[in-house]
Amino acid sequence: MKTLMLGNDALARGLYESGVAVASSYPGTPSTEITESLAKFNEVYSEWAPNEKVALEAAFGASLGGRRAFCGMKHVGLNVAADPLFTISYTGVRAGLVIAVADDPGMHSSQNEQDSRHYAVAAKLPMLEPADSDECYEFAKYAYTLSETYDTPVLLRICTRVAHSQSIVDTHERVLPELIPYKKDIAKYVMMPGNAKRRHPYVENRTDMLRQLAETFPLNKIERGTGNSSVGVICSGTVYQYVKEVFGDTVSVLKLGLVNPLPEALIRTFADGVNELFVIEELDPVIEAHVKSLGISCHGKDYFPLCGELSQNLISRTLASHAEPRAGIAAVAAPVIDAEIPPRPPVMCAGCPHRGMFYSLMKNNITVLGDIGCYTLGAAAPLAAIDTTICMGASVSGLHGFIHAQGNEAAERAVCVIGDSTFMHSGVTGLINIAYNGGASTVIILDNSITGMTGHQQNPTTGLNIKGDPAGKIDLEALCHAVGISRVRVVDPYNIAECDAAVTEEIAAPEPSVIISRRPCALLKTVKPKPPLAVNPDKCKKCGSCMKIGCPAVSMKNGAAEIDKTLCVGCAVCTQLCKFDAFEEVGA
Amino acid sequence: MRSESVKKEFAARNIMIVGVGGQGSLLASRLLGRLLMNAGYDVKVSEVHGMSQRGGSVVTYVRCGERVYSPIIDEGGADFIVSFELLEAARWLSYLAPGGRIITNTQKIDPMPVITGAAEYPRELIERMRAAGAEVDALDALSLAAEAGSPKSVNIVLMGRLSRYFDLPEAEWLRALEETVPPRTLEANKNAFSLGR
Numbered sequence: 158m159k160t161l162m163l164g165n166d167a168l169a170r171g172l173y174e175s176g177v178a179v180a181s182s183y184p185g186t187p188s189t190e191i192t193e194s195l196a197k198f199n200e201v202y203s204e205w206a207p208n209e210k211v212a213l214e215a216a217f218g219a220s221l222g223g224r225r226a227f228c229g230m231k232h233v234g235l236n237v238a239a240d241p242l243f244t245i246s247y248t249g250v251r252a253g254l255v256i257a258v259a260d261d262p263g264m265h266s267s268q269n270e271q272d273s274r275h276y277a278v279a280a281k282l283p284m285l286e287p288a289d290s291d292e293c294y295e296f297a298k299y300a301y302t303l304s305e306t307y308d309t310p311v312l313l314r315i316c317t318r319v320a321h322s323q324s325i326v327d328t329h330e331r332v333l334p335e336l337i338p339y340k341k342d343i344a345k346y347v348m349m350p351g352n353a354k355r356r357h358p359y360v361e362n363r364t365d366m367l368r369q370l371a372e373t374f375p376l377n378k379i380e381r382g383t384g385n386s387s388v389g390v391i392c393s394g395t396v397y398q399y400v401k402e403v404f405g406d407t408v409s410v411l412k413l414g415l416v417n418p419l420p421e422a423l424i425r426t427f428a429d430g431v432n433e434l435f436v437i438e439e440l441d442p443v444i445e446a447h448v449k450s451l452g453i454s455c456h457g458k459d460y461f462p463l464c465g466e467l468s469q470n471l472i473s474r475t476l477a478s479h480a481e482p483r484a485g486i487a488a489v490a491a492p493v494i495d496a497e498i499p500p501r502p503p504v505m506c507a508g509c510p511h512r513g514m515f516y517s518l519m520k521n522n523i524t525v526l527g528d529i530g531c532y533t534l535g536a537a538a539p540l541a542a543i544d545t546t547i548c549m550g551a552s553v554s555g556l557h558g559f560i561h562a563q564g565n566e567a568a569e570r571a572v573c574v575i576g577d578s579t580f581m582h583s584g585v586t587g588l589i590n591i592a593y594n595g596g597a598s599t600v601i602i603l604d605n606s607i608t609g610m611t612g613h614q615q616n617p618t619t620g621l622n623i624k625g626d627p628a629g630k631i632d633l634e635a636l637c638h639a640v641g642i643s644r645v646r647v648v649d650p651y652n653i654a655e656c657d658a659a660v661t662e663e664i665a666a667p668e669p670s671v672i673i674s675r676r677p678c679a680l681l682k683t684v685k686p687k688p689p690l691a692v693n694p695d696k697c698k699k700c701g702s703c704m705k706i707g708c709p710a711v712s713m714k715n716g717a718a719e720i721d722k723t724l725c726v727g728c729a730v731c732t733q734l735c736k737f738d739a740f741e742e743v744g745a
Numbered sequence: 746m747r748s749e750s751v752k753k754e755f756a757a758r759n760i761m762i763v764g765v766g767g768q769g770s771l772l773a774s775r776l777l778g779r780l781l782m783n784a785g786y787d788v789k790v791s792e793v794h795g796m797s798q799r800g801g802s803v804v805t806y807v808r809c810g811e812r813v814y815s816p817i818i819d820e821g822g823a824d825f826i827v828s829f830e831l832l833e834a835a836r837w838l839s840y841l842a843p844g845g846r847i848i849t850n851t852q853k854i855d856p857m858p859v860i861t862g863a864a865e866y867p868r869e870l871i872e873r874m875r876a877a878g879a880e881v882d883a884l885d886a887l888s889l890a891a892e893a894g895s896p897k898s899v900n901i902v903l904m905g906r907l908s909r910y911f912d913l914p915e916a917e918w919l920r921a922l923e924e925t926v927p928p929r930t931l932e933a934n935k936n937a938f939s940l941g942r
């Protein structure tokens with residue numbers, strides 16, 4: 158059946174039809190929908206694990222248990238899962254194991270733009286890279302065959318433009334392979350030095366075999382140009398689409414579906430057939446370095462940027478100035494408007510429970526080590542309440558070091574903030590470090606009862622599983638107490654005075670403390686908005702105090718405060734800033 | 746059955762849907778994608794998820810033709826820009842192709858720099874877009890959506906207006922609408938579509 162599918166949904170469909178039985182992942186844009194989509198199939202056991210390392214280990218366990226398994230994550234998630242990744246490369250698999258990793262060139266929703274292909278090279282694993290939804294679907298099936306034929310986990314790399322683009326896919330029925338019975342095999346699966354020493358040569362030999370496969374692999378293909386052009390382009394993934402968009406069939410293209418290991422003879426054959434060779438790839442020159450290592454000269458990063466996404470215009474412009482034919486899209490005279498267009502950065506939503514706590518921290522001039530989630534937006538003006546954002550969990554561990562560098566005085570003016578899901582992911586280990594090694598750190602858990610930024614996924618603190626069914630619920634207070642923190646308190650972030658009191662008391666306390674700032678995300682369907690507030694124009698003194706919280710529902714129109722009633726959810730944080738009681742409930 | 750002449754008319758259509766995160770651009774793009782696939786074209790729809798959805802400037806690309814490669818539209822490439830908010834139409838103006846058309850909601854939503862007073866919301870944007878050479882079809886989609894029974898149906902009002910410029914029967918649009926929107930909102934969305942059209 159032909160359907161228009163998101164790349165992530167198509168990938169899930171390909172996994173499903175291949176008979177995947179267990180999927181364990183942690184959400185992360187742009188990878189989240191793969192596992193969400195799998196969770197809709199009742200035949201597949203799917204779960205959100207607390208983090209990517211746990212997820213990959215669970216997926217490996219499922220493979221060991223004889224069923225096809227899957228683990229999905231964003232590029233930075235693979236850093237977290239790197240520890241098991243490098244060693245399951247040695248053990249290999251029992252049933253097929255596929256790991257999808259979604260890179261984010263252009264950083265639409267990420268803190269860096271690392272290129273995951275380096276992991277395939279470093280961990281010596283095959284990596285496939287589809288270029289659209291149909292290929293996501295098809296490559297998922299190839300991935301399981303490769304995994305079982307070559308006894309290896311297989312990486313499937315996608316990028317934002319593949320993950321979040323829809324194109325047409327022809328779907329089929331699911332085929333469930335037989336369960337592979339478990340067989341004890343200490344030499345293969347117990348990676349202590351004596352065994353690992355014997356497995357390493359196996360890995361090298363496997364890479365050689367995969368390299369031979371790459372020469373004739375059907376997903377690596379040469380498309381000879383139909384025109385007179387002597388230009389050849391080597392590319393993969395979404396870059397292939399841009400190249401075809403610019404040149405159609407006029408130039409020769411070597412499209413690589415297997416991006417690790419790379420072929421040698423195939424590249425030589427392709428290069429011999431063209432006069433000018435370009436390697437066009439997003440982010441790092443991985444293919445280019447390989448081509449040059451074969452002694453073949455080519456152009457790549459000397460012309461194309463290392464940073465950001467490519468596009469058809471960028472490729473067309475670049476090649477037009479460097480190559481024959483000077484083809485491509487003619488320069489277009491784009492309309493230019495005679496006006497300054499102010500930027501529209503993302504903001505915390507109206508009614509966001511993080512806002513009250515951030516206002517309190519800003520007002521009290523506190524240094525705030527931040528983390529990864531919606532609350533990273535607390536760094537934006539006018540709150541500008543966050544000092545650092547590095548990676549999942551880094552706020553808690555970072556605060557500990559910060560305080561030990563600066564002494565007790567720092568403890569009285571610094572805190573960290575971390576969301577409920579991020580705390581479960583890797584914040585709790587930082588808290589254990591604080592409890593164990595001491596120091597007067599104040600950790601604020603911004604508990605909005607959901608994984609927010611990635612689009613509302615359940616997590617271990619919500620009491621629901623990936624399907625929305627009842628599940629185990631981690632009690633944050635009990636957990637903090639259990640690791641040895643005695644000062645644990647809960648505040649309502651809609652109440653600024655309560656936040657102020659908790660923050661000032663806990664930073665002054667000479668021992669570690671945890672403040673749980675708890676209120677569910679205002680966008681959750683279970684949260685019923687209150688009626689919007691209105692400004693009483695007779696009471697508004699136009700002082701602008703209410704503008705300090707950066708609420709998108711409150712603005713100054715003609716000098717006076719005004720509430721956008723389509724956005725306001727009646728959280729009443731603004732009323733606590735107004736000395737003149739100008740904000741009123743409608744009908745009051 | 747789609748006639749050859751219609752097919753020719755549609756040889757390549759690039760539509761950008763722009764607006765503010767939360768305004769429903771994903772649903773509109775999925776409606777368009779479904780419509781064009783039903784009509785027999787190769788289709789690509791490129792969406793934005795994640796951080797920029799939180800009240801930021803969002804853009805979705807919808808492309809159709811005999812064979813579509815790139816999922817994105819570049820500067821100077823859009824036959825239509827459908828904008829859910831006036832400032833966003835102006836922001837993405839350079840993406841309009843020569844002879845392209847802007848369909849924009851006249852609703853204004855202040856971005857944070859305007860809310861905080863760091864910047865001003867520019868005036869006379871419709872006139873200025875026209876002065877830059879763009880065909881502009883502006884309508885108060887928010888009022889029409891309210892009239893249709895749901896202020897959230899701004900996206901479908903604008904799809905109704907876009908449908909004026911497509912050589913496809915209204916029944917095809919309504920079929921795609923039925924296949925895309927949740928059943929409980931179908932009536933309001935059908936109203937919104939006809940008020941926009």
